[in-house]
Amino acid sequence: EPEVTQTPSHQVTQMGQEVILRCVPISNHLYFYWYRQILGQKVEFLVSFYNNEISEKSEIFDDQFSVERPDGSNFTLKIRSTKLEDSAMYFCASRATGPGTEAFFGQGTRLTVV
């Protein structure tokens, strides 16, 4: 069964450092998303990406965040200068086109900023 793959599963970084979280969406999907879940809180939408551009972003997704699809398979989330409050589980998701389709989520990357 096709799945969304995220790497690494856990990343520890120092405050102020840049991190890149990587995702390989399901191959025939065209919509890509990043969500985050701070420990003990709800899953929150960060950004959606379609046709090589951001289609929607939340207020959380400020200038410190960026997304990229550098090649035909990877979808990355970059945080330029990490803050303590960026510590969270980050989920990538992808979706096929058309009505009645759902998002498939990866296993997540747990980011710890120290």
Place this chain on the structure above:
Amino acid sequence: AQSVTQPDIHITVSEGASLELRCNYSYGATPYLFWYVQSPGQGLQLLLKYFSGDTLVQGIKGFEAEFKRSQSSFNLRKPSVHWSDAAEYFCAVEISSGSARQLTFGSGTQLTVLP
């Protein structure tokens, strides 16, 4: 603004007992509705979805959910809970904003199953 409410933070049931997890939404139009499950250290797995048609939908692992427009609810049910059902359950609403179609999640319900 759209929102999803899961009023029960934590539910404990005995194995073999029935289960109902509550979900209420606030959305201007008929929403697309989902239930996801998250086991410890795992990602989000889709249990079931409602887009249109029959308001009682069947999902994986023996779960079902009923959409009630009059109550703005989409409660998840299972007639007999198994120990492996212990996990966190999230209700979500799809917000169709242009092509984005992102999800808004509830705060989750943690399910504990007693032997």
